Amino acid sequence: REIKRKEAVRLEDEKERQWREQDEYSRRQSEERRDESRHAERQKEREERLKEEQEREERQRKRESEREERLKEEQRKENEERQREERRREERQREMEDRMRAEREKEERQREREDQEREERERERETRQKAEREMERQRERE
Numbered sequence: 001r002e003i004k005r006k007e008a009v010r011l012e013d014e015k016e017r018q019w020r021e022q023d024e025y026s027r028r029q030s031e032e033r034r035d036e037s038r039h040a041e042r043q044k045e046r047e048e049r050l051k052e053e054q055e056r057e058e059r060q061r062k063r064e065s066e067r068e069e070r071l072k073e074e075q076r077k078e079n080e081e082r083q084r085e086e087r088r089r090e091e092r093q094r095e096m097e098d099r100m101r102a103e104r105e106k107e108e109r110q111r112e113r114e115d116q117e118r119e120e121r122e123r124e125r126e127t128r129q130k131a132e133r134e135m136e137r138q139r140e141r142e
Helices: 002-141
Strands: none
Touching: none
16 A cells, blocks of 8 residues: 555656656747747847838938939029029120110211211312412402
């Protein structure tokens, strides 16, 4: 009977040991699954953060690119406006020079005409004086 009792106790101890081992094994499995799950979750969060950061950087690059394009377009328009203004200024300058040249030419023609008229009057006066002297001499001879 003692042997049976000892055998029953040993079997009971063995069952308890197996249950403890099974419990320990299950606990470790559960911890490993929890750790793997945490690791997977952290990995997923890191990937999401990385993706968000990349998207943010891409949006920033796009904004910068658009800003640079706007600046280039503004500069191009400003340059075109400056060139148009420069051409208008040059055109006004040419028109003014043309008017001044035309005015000088007109004044020069006026002076030439006045000089010709003066010379003509001088010749007529000399011709008249010559004719008068000739008539005077003619009278003196008679």
